[in-house]
Amino acid sequence: MRPSLPEPVLLTPGPTPIHPDAREALMRPMIGHMDPELFALNAEIQADLRVLYGTAPEAFTALVAGTGSLGMEAGFANLVESGDEVLVCANGSFGRRMAEMAARYGARVRLVTAPLGESINPADVAAHIDGVSMVAVVHGETSTGVLNPVPEIAEIVRHAGVLLTVDAVTTAGMQPFRMEQWGVDYAYTGSQKCLSAPPGTAPIAVSERALARFSARRSPVPLWYCDFEGLRDYWVEHTYHHTVPVNLHFALHAALRAALQEGLEARAERVRQLGYAVVSALEPLGFSHYVKQPEARLPTVLALRLPEGLDDTIVRQALRTHGISVTGGLGPTAGVIWRLGLMGEAARPAPYRALMVALETLLGAHGLVRRFEAALQGEPLSA
The missing domain is CATH 3.90.1150.10 (Aspartate Aminotransferase, domain 1)
Known part of the structure; x- marks a missing residue:
């Protein structure tokens, strides 16, 4: 018998120690990804994600099978088309990653920057927002420990009538996030951060306005795996799209429920x-x-x-x-x-x-x- 190893002390900005309820859920027997039990669990996850993100009742929520970076990429893949002007707020590594991803999907990227260790100035967003179709910002820049003023930026974006994408990887689940109140159109996090679930799922939330923009696309979504239509087919219509990581869903559900019960x-x-x-x-x-x-x-x-x-x-x-x-x-x-x-x-x-x-x-x-x-x-x- 292998000796038991001491519990590691993880003080990193992710992953975090797995919540005991999530660990127990992870070890449950496998069921099929089209099993009615899993669809019932998924519906509970969707409802809990609406609470987590503070969405409108009709917002589409789901898990994509990857880390927070896949959540980031899914937003640009579905909501950006070649030639779109996208304004990215970049004051650290993950803002820069947003800019790189948007460019790979054909966006003409404009950058609003701030020195390392400083937050984005909303006035700079206002000065560069004319003509863009989306603004993207990291709420909590993990690389520098900076909190960007998303509510103030969101107010500017809302008045401009463009989409707002927010990286909530180090904020959602550890403090209130008010997607509907602020006017955020797409938000995502990673299961292994504030929720203390295993890595491998990225909870996303999509506003009705973002879905309308998606429906008006001129070209197919280049990322098949996370096409919003395919995701909705599985999460809403319960038709096959791809094999989801079943036990990670159970673990995420347990960790998410624990977070909301704590408040x-x-x-x-x-x-x-x-x-x-x-x-x-x-x-x-x-x-x-x-x-x-x-x-x-x-x-x-x-x-x-x-x-x-x-x-x-x-x-x-x-x-x-x-x-x-x-x-x-x-x-x-x-x-x-x-x-x-x-x-x-x-x-x-x-x-x-x-x-x-x-x-x-x-x-x-x-x-x-x-x-x-x-x-x-x-x-x-x-x-």
């Missing part, structure tokens, strides 16, 4: 309290917020600038010997920041308490655990 406001408060405790513990060591403006800080991906003299590679490798995974920066921020995930089951005190214990040992930094615990309890902090 999105409660989950947002859980993140706020934990983020405050982590920063309170680490600041005396010289860690500091990478994102300077508080309103632009993404609650679910805590981007912390490293103290002077701390060797990123050595310390993160040492943490792995303790079973703890921490993610560094991407590209220009490599060796400059850590990106700590505060999503789903990672946004609990126990994993971060383990980090504080390990750092006390590795850095000889006494008092980390005490400060962390005090901040969690709302007690006055002393150096």
Whole structure:
């Protein structure tokens, strides 16, 4: 018999630890992808996704069989045609990925940018929106820990009468997302992020306005696998399109139901309290917020600038010997920041308490655990 391995401590910005209910659901016996039981489960998933995203009652929701990047690509494949003008807000790696995908589907891409660590300025969107058919923005830019002002951008887009696509990968499921109220037309996330389900499904939501744009296409959708018509055939009409990952549906259903039962406001408060405790513990060591403006800080991906003299590679490798995974920066921020995930089951005190214990040992930094615990309890902090 193989020895049981210790539970890894995942503090990364994805994937997150699997929710216990999702883990149990994942192990259930296999059924067919056309089984009435699965269609009934899918209907519950669709209803729960409307709550998760805050959609209109008639919005089409579904899972596409891939990660959040497939959710991203499905939006451009279905809603963009060759020659369309698309305005992409890019202030990090995933905004840039949006721009690349839109261009591959024939869009003439306009970029609105901001320096790394800063949010998109809605005024820049307003200045470049004339003549576009879609605006695309990442709500929470995972690569830098920046929260973009989607409600303000959405108001500009709504008045312009164009479609709005939002990457909600690190926001939906950990805080309220108001798709109908804001005027978002297409949104997506990944199962392995805020919901703490296994990777492999991307929950999407499509507005009636986006479906109308899809129906008016001049050419077939070039991505057969995620054609909205084929997806609706399966999810609504219950006709065969492709074999869906059955057990991932059961796992996602369990994790999604757990998130909604806890409540999105409660989950947002859980993140706020934990983020405050982590920063309170680490600041005396010289860690500091990478994102300077508080309103632009993404609650679910805590981007912390490293103290002077701390060797990123050595310390993160040492943490792995303790079973703890921490993610560094991407590209220009490599060796400059850590990106700590505060999503789903990672946004609990126990994993971060383990980090504080390990750092006390590795850095000889006494008092980390005490400060962390005090901040969690709302007690006055002393150096």
